[in-house]
Amino acid sequence: MTETLLEVRNLGVAFHDEDGVLRAVDGVSFGVARGEIVGLVGESGAGKTLTAEAIMRLIRCPPGRISGEILYRGRDLLALDEAELADIRGKDIAMIFQNPISSLNPVFRVGAQLLEAMLLHLPARRRTLRDRVREIFTRVGIPSAERRAQDYPHQFSGGMCQRAMIGMGIACTPSLLIADEPTTALDVTIQAQILALIRQLAAELGMAVLLVSHDLGIISQMCRRVLVMYAGKIVEEAPIATIFHAPAHPYTRGLMACIPHLEQVPERLGTIAGVMPGLRDLPSGCRFHPRCPIAEPRCAVTEPALRALDETHRVSCHLARKD
Amino acid sequence: MGFFILRRIGQTLVVLAIASIIVFTLMRLIPGDPIQIIMGSEYSKEAEAELRRQLGLDRPIVVQYLVWVGNVLRGEFGYSYLNHERVSVLLWQAFLPTMCLVIGTTIVGLLIALPSGIIAAVKKDTVWDYGSMGFAIMAYSMPSFWKGIILIWIFGVYLGWFPIMGYVHPWVNLSESLWKLTLPSLTLGTFFSGLVARITRSSLLEVLDQDYIKAARARGVRHTMLVAKHALRNALIPVVTVIGLQFGTLLGGAVLTETVFTIPGLGRLTVAAILNREYQIVQGAVLLGVVFVVGVNLLVDLAYGFLHPKIRVQ
Amino acid sequence: MEQARGVRTVDGDVLPAEAVGVVRHDAQTAEYARLWRRFCRNKGAVFGLAVFLAIVFMALFADLISPYNPLVQNYARPMEGPSTDHWLGTDSFGRDMLSRIIHGARIALVVGILAVLLAMVVGVTLGLISGYYGGLTDTIIMRVMDGLFAFPILILAIALMAVMGFGVRNVIIAVAIVSIAPFARVTRGDVLAVREEPYIEAARLAGISNRAIIWRHVLPNVLAPIIVQGALRVSAAIITESGLSFLGLGPPPPTPVWGSMIAEGRNFIVMAPHISTFPGIALMITVVGLNLFGDGLRDVLDPKLKS
Numbered sequence: 051m052t053e054t055l056l057e058v059r060n061l062g063v064a065f066h067d068e069d070g071v072l073r074a075v076d077g078v079s080f081g082v083a084r085g086e087i088v089g090l091v092g093e094s095g096a097g098k099t100l101t102a103e104a105i106m107r108l109i110r111c112p113p114g115r116i117s118g119e120i121l122y123r124g125r126d127l128l129a130l131d132e133a134e135l136a137d138i139r140g141k142d143i144a145m146i147f148q149n150p151i152s153s154l155n156p157v158f159r160v161g162a163q164l165l166e167a168m169l170l171h172l173p174a175r176r177r178t179l180r181d182r183v184r185e186i187f188t189r190v191g192i193p194s195a196e197r198r199a200q201d202y203p204h205q206f207s208g209g210m211c212q213r214a215m216i217g218m219g220i221a222c223t224p225s226l227l228i229a230d231e232p233t234t235a236l237d238v239t240i241q242a243q244i245l246a247l248i249r250q251l252a253a254e255l256g257m258a259v260l261l262v263s264h265d266l267g268i269i270s271q272m273c274r275r276v277l278v279m280y281a282g283k284i285v286e287e288a289p290i291a292t293i294f295h296a297p298a299h300p301y302t303r304g305l306m307a308c309i310p311h312l313e314q315v316p317e318r319l320g321t322i323a324g325v326m327p328g329l330r331d332l333p334s335g336c337r338f339h340p341r342c343p344i345a346e347p348r349c350a351v352t353e354p355a356l357r358a359l360d361e362t363h364r365v366s367c368h369l370a371r372k373d
Numbered sequence: 374m375g376f377f378i379l380r381r382i383g384q385t386l387v388v389l390a391i392a393s394i395i396v397f398t399l400m401r402l403i404p405g406d407p408i409q410i411i412m413g414s415e416y417s418k419e420a421e422a423e424l425r426r427q428l429g430l431d432r433p434i435v436v437q438y439l440v441w442v443g444n445v446l447r448g449e450f451g452y453s454y455l456n457h458e459r460v461s462v463l464l465w466q467a468f469l470p471t472m473c474l475v476i477g478t479t480i481v482g483l484l485i486a487l488p489s490g491i492i493a494a495v496k497k498d499t500v501w502d503y504g505s506m507g508f509a510i511m512a513y514s515m516p517s518f519w520k521g522i523i524l525i526w527i528f529g530v531y532l533g534w535f536p537i538m539g540y541v542h543p544w545v546n547l548s549e550s551l552w553k554l555t556l557p558s559l560t561l562g563t564f565f566s567g568l569v570a571r572i573t574r575s576s577l578l579e580v581l582d583q584d585y586i587k588a589a590r591a592r593g594v595r596h597t598m599l600v601a602k603h604a605l606r607n608a609l610i611p612v613v614t615v616i617g618l619q620f621g622t623l624l625g626g627a628v629l630t631e632t633v634f635t636i637p638g639l640g641r642l643t644v645a646a647i648l649n650r651e652y653q654i655v656q657g658a659v660l661l662g663v664v665f666v667v668g669v670n671l672l673v674d675l676a677y678g679f680l681h682p683k684i685r686v687q
Numbered sequence: 688m689e690q691a692r693g694v695r696t697v698d699g700d701v702l703p704a705e706a707v708g709v710v711r712h713d714a715q716t717a718e719y720a721r722l723w724r725r726f727c728r729n730k731g732a733v734f735g736l737a738v739f740l741a742i743v744f745m746a747l748f749a750d751l752i753s754p755y756n757p758l759v760q761n762y763a764r765p766m767e768g769p770s771t772d773h774w775l776g777t778d779s780f781g782r783d784m785l786s787r788i789i790h791g792a793r794i795a796l797v798v799g800i801l802a803v804l805l806a807m808v809v810g811v812t813l814g815l816i817s818g819y820y821g822g823l824t825d826t827i828i829m830r831v832m833d834g835l836f837a838f839p840i841l842i843l844a845i846a847l848m849a850v851m852g853f854g855v856r857n858v859i860i861a862v863a864i865v866s867i868a869p870f871a872r873v874t875r876g877d878v879l880a881v882r883e884e885p886y887i888e889a890a891r892l893a894g895i896s897n898r899a900i901i902w903r904h905v906l907p908n909v910l911a912p913i914i915v916q917g918a919l920r921v922s923a924a925i926i927t928e929s930g931l932s933f934l935g936l937g938p939p940p941p942t943p944v945w946g947s948m949i950a951e952g953r954n955f956i957v958m959a960p961h962i963s964t965f966p967g968i969a970l971m972i973t974v975v976g977l978n979l980f981g982d983g984l985r986d987v988l989d990p991k992l993k994s
Contacts, residue, residue: 068728106591132596140593153588157606157682167592202682218592384833391834402850514974516926518933519949519967526956625841629930633953643842644934647849659838659846667837 055226055258056082056105056143061118063100063109072329074100076282078118079356082226087252087259089273089290091266093326097282098262099148102230105260106145107135122226141171144219148231150211154203161187161199164218171222182221190217190247209240213247220251227252230262245272266309270294275362278302281326281337284356288363298359298370300342336367344369374685377678385671392663393445397438400656445660451653460657463642468661470540471638474561474627477554479616481562482569489566490573490612495600497578505570513567517626521560521633528556538635557634561626565619572615577608610680617673621666725987732983738976745792753786757943766959776961779951780941784961787943788969794855794944795973799924802859806866807917813867814874815901815909819882829875836868840923841930848936855938858931862924873916877909884908911988918981922974929970945970 063075075097082088092098103109104116107127120127122143127135139145147153155163161183168179187195190213203211212232219227229248233241249272252259261272269276269290276293278286278301286299297303304322324341327333333340339349349368356366425431432440444450450460486509493505529537535556543550580586581604589603628640635641639658646654678684726732745752754774761781769776775784817828835843847861881887882905890900931937932946940947945966952962 108587108591136593136595138593139591145588145591147584147588147591149584152584155585155589155603155607157610157680158603163589166594170593204683215588387830388833388837391830392837395834395838396846399846399850510975510978511971514922514978515971516929516933516946516949516967516974518930518946519963519970522949522953522956522963523967526960530957621837621839624839625927625930628839628841628845629933632934640842643845647845648935652849655846655849659842662839662842663837666839670837 053084054081055084055086055123056260057119057121058101058105059119059121061101061104061120062116063097063104064115064117065113066115067113069330073332074282074329075104078279078282078284080277080284080287082258082260084225085252085256085258086275087249087261087273089269089276090260090262090279091264091269091276092279093264095326095328096279098264098279099230101279102145102228102260102262105228106139106143108145137171140167140218140224141222142224143226143228144222144224145228145230146212146215146219146232149235150215150232151203151206151208151235153215154206154211156203159200159202160206160214161201164199164214164221167218168221186217186221187214190214190220190251191243192217208236209244212236212240212244216244216247216251220255220257223255224257226258226260228260228262231264232261233268234263234265241268248272266305278305281332282329283337283366284364285338285366286364287356292363298363298365299338299367300344300369301338304341304343338367374678377684378675381671381674381678385667388667389664392667393442393660394438396656396660396663397441399659400652401434401437403652445657450657453651453654455649455651460653463654464639464657464661467637467639467642467658469542470636471627471631471640473540473543473550473554474557474630474636474638475623477558478561478565478623478627481558482565484566485563486566486569487573490570491577491600491605493570493574494577494581502574506574509567509570511567512563512570513565515564516629517560517564518629518633520563521557521630524556524560525633540634540636540638557630557636560633561623561630564626565623568619568622569612569616573608573612576611577604580604580608583607610677613673613680614677617670620669620673624662624666722987726983729983729986731979732986735976735978735980735983738972739980742792742796742973742976745789746796749790749793753783753789755783755786757782757786757790758941759783766955766962768959768961775965776959778948778962779955779959782941782943784965787948788945788966790943791945791948791966791969792973794938794942795925795928795970798855798859798862798928799921802862802924802928803866803917803920805859805863806920807870807913809863810867810870811874811906811913814871815878815905817871818875818878819897819901819905825875828871832868832871835865836872838865840865840927844927844931845934845936848931853936853939855942858928858937861931862927865927866920866924869920870913870916873912874909877912878905881905881908912985915981915985915988918977918984922977922981925970925977926974 058081059079061075061078062073065072065074078097078101080088090098090101100109105120105127107116109116116128118128122138127138130138154160164183164186165176165179168174168182169176172179174182183199184195187199192198192210192213198206198210206214216232227248232248233244236244245268248259248261251257259272261269263269273290275289276287277284278293278299280301286293286297286302288297293302294306297306301322304320307320308322310316310319322341327337327340333350335348335350335352336342336345336354339345342349346369352368354366354368356364358364359370422431448461450464452458453460453463456463489505489509493502496502525537528534536553537556539553541550541553577600581600586599586604589599594603624640627638628643630636631638631640632644639661643655643658643662646652646658759782761777763781764773764777765779765781767773767777773783773785775788778784778787813828813832817825838846843865844858844861847864848857851857851860887900887904890904891897895903928937929944929946929949932944933950935947935950937946938944940951948966949963949970952959952964952966955962
């Protein structure tokens with residue numbers, strides 16, 4: 051029985067502005083087990099990044115407000131103060147971001163930034179850690195590590211920056227790595243390399259990964275279990291095979307129908323009619339019902355809860371059935 | 374980096390050249406025939422032609438300009454009949470007090486502006502923020518000459534803590550010099566700090582919003598270190614640039630402050646020279662002011678290049 | 688406007704207008720209303736606007752609202768502090784301070800606005816030409832602007848006045864000349880950005896003349912920061928003008944100008960501090976108000992600039 055590393059219960063992220071309250075993430079609950087690679091997939095604006103940042107409590111509050119519980123090894127992260135959080139960040143839970151170049155401080159050398167990350171959490175001596183910088187750079191695939199550590203971020207390519215970020219992420223051997231769209235800003239060829247790197251490191255270090263992406267292809271390569279988000283809520287949670295071959299939620303089905311197959315060339319690409327609603331115009335009841343092909347009157351009235359179809363598959367839809 | 378320095382210096386020289394042309398043109402546009410001013414009302418044609426030739430006024434305007442530039446580069450600014458002294462000597466004597474005022478102002482200004490801008494950014498939208506920025510707006514909105522008069526009234530006359538006028542070279546008598554420079558430096562310094570505080574705040578706020586700050590935070594860097602080390606280093610770079618840009622305004626304020634506090638600096642010299650129609654002094658003083666401003670801007674730009682790794686390293 | 692609700696696609700599906708981004712006509716007015724609301728939320732900016740309107744009011748109706756003639760001297764009651772007869776006291780010639788301050792607003796405003804308008808017309812034109820056409824024209828214009836910019840404002844103004852002579856008209860011209868460079872720079876910067884926009888290229892391909900493009904397409908899109916700069920430069924112009932008047936280079940006495948009033952009161956700072964203090968307060972409130980107003984405009988019109 052693999053232990054649950056992270057358990058998110060009823061997570062809500064709301065923003066208060068002059069015109070009212072915007073619930074960007076509403077009632078999100080899921081878990082990540084030790085060593086597991088879980089995917090969090092959804093369109094831009096669905097709330098994936100906010101969910102990820104909420105776990106690390108990187109969201110500025112105010113104007114944001116985080117509610118719910120985030121249990122890491124049993125401790126509620128939302129109840130900790132800044133000092134305790136700073137302890138956990140980087141050491142137990144690490145995060146890498148979408149734009150690797152802008153995630154590095156332009157006025158400090160890359161090696162120095164990695165060194166600092168380690169000095170914060172590891173009790174080793176400075177000299178030891180300097181050697182470790184070189185080791186880590188080599189491990190993540192940065193050539194000429196010694197020389198590169200002295201470079202500034204603007205001298206690194208996008209791919210190398212992301213490798214450096216990954217290096218900083220794993221430097222203190224965290225048990226959970228949150229990767230927010232780690233390859234979106236990179237070339238396709240580099241994408242594959244970075245993903246492979248993450249997969250390798252996760253296996254080597256027994257690290258769990260929460261991979262946030264809008265790209266179903268990446269999710270399918272990397273993740274064993276997938277969470278589908280829509281308009282701030284989780285609409286489906288299932289193992290990867292189920293999501294692709296037997297999705298239960300109409301939205302997930304729509305997504306799968308959009309993927310063109312190489313063998314049968316369709317006349318038109320599939321679409322899901324309409325657009326995801328903005329936070330200010332959330333529909334009543336089920337948030338997907340205006341675009342749903344099988345919506346019934348009750349879908350506009352009551353929000354469906356996330357219920358279990360079987361032990362690995364949960365859906366938030368009134369009409370979903372196991373087939 | 375070397376190329377950057379060369380390019381900057383080149384630009385500076387061009388700007389100086391254009392500014393010198395502007396100064397020269399302005400002075401030539403002043404109504405009144407200089408011959409008449411010197412010779413009075415009665416003079417013969419021969420004497421006039423002779424004087425004109427002596428002063429070089431018979432040559433084409435471009436040549437006159439070049440001659441003037443040549444003289445300036447050699448330190449020759451002309452002669453002041455009113456003061457019985459070479460203009461260059463007058464300029465040098467006036468330059469030093471202005472320099473001291475400027476240095477005092479910069480120190481006071483930065484001592485006030487940097488902490489207040491940083492606090493305002495870190496404690497955004499709180500009392501600290503509004504208070505700091507409110508003070509900053511008041512500080513640079515208050516005309517410096519008026520502020521000087523008020524400070525004289527309160528601290529000089531009413532409380533009697535500081536002298537209200539005059540100037541002493543620091544190497545002649547350090548304590549008296551500092552004492553006499555206090556009120557003027559406060560006057561101009563608060564004005565300067567108003568400008569710098571606002572830019573410090575906005576720059577720091579912008580930096581704090583950046584991805585790399587978020588990433589550093591995600592690695593466990595604590596708040597104080599985040600601001601002091603990661604953010605400040607980036608935020609101060611544009612501040613340095615703005616300080617250079619505002620230097621011209623500062624010098625303008627110096628003119629007024631010197632008048633109020635009776636400091637025998639470049640500002641007072643210029644104003645007196647205008648009122649006395651001593652245009653050679655005005656020419657020299659304005660040019661010196663321009664060189665000063667352009668020089669400081671050049672230094673600031675070079676400092677920017679040095680501070681920003683993108684420019685420093687290839 | 689019901690037809691605008693649905694947009695027909697090639698195959699005959701009807702998509703809701705919002706999905707395709709069709710902007711309805713009254714959305715524009717709603718946009719202006721929203722900007723106004725945002726502006727009003729900034730208390731400082733509203734204060735600034737109020738100050739500006741008050742100054743304009745004082746300038747327009749100075750003769751009507753002044754209790755006394757600002758030029759009339761009264762040797763019987765010089766240098767009196769505030770009293771029921773003279774709310775702000777009298778100056779060394781016995782003239783009523785309140786009336787003089789009210790009239791001073793007129794000069795300050797006239798000089799400020801005229802100088803800035805003049806500078807705006809010249810500076811924005813130069814900036815448009817420089818930014819749009821680029822090349823040698825751009826380089827030359829910008830180098831000259833740099834040359835102008837290198838002069839400390841007050842010193843350049845003083846030098847100009849040495850050439851032109853003193854007095855109101857020349858103050859306006861001098862202040863205008865020193866204010867040109869900021870407008871040119873700001874305009875040029877934005878024009879450089881707008882120039883690359885697709886709709887400019889589309890207009891060019893459609894055969895519209897360069898001049899028309901600049902006037903109809905570029906200018907409206909760079910207007911926002913120019914307006915902000917305008918508001919801020921008016922306050923700078925007023926400060927510069929009062930500085931020049933303080934030095935004695937402005938309108939000659941007995942014209943009531945805040946700068947020269949402060950200078951006059953300087954000699955009496957001990958016995959009658961109000962002579963310098965009140966005009967200074969008026970000047971400060973005006974400048975603070977205009978600065979807050981300009982900042983408020985900037986926050987509303989140019990959200991990219993965080994302040």
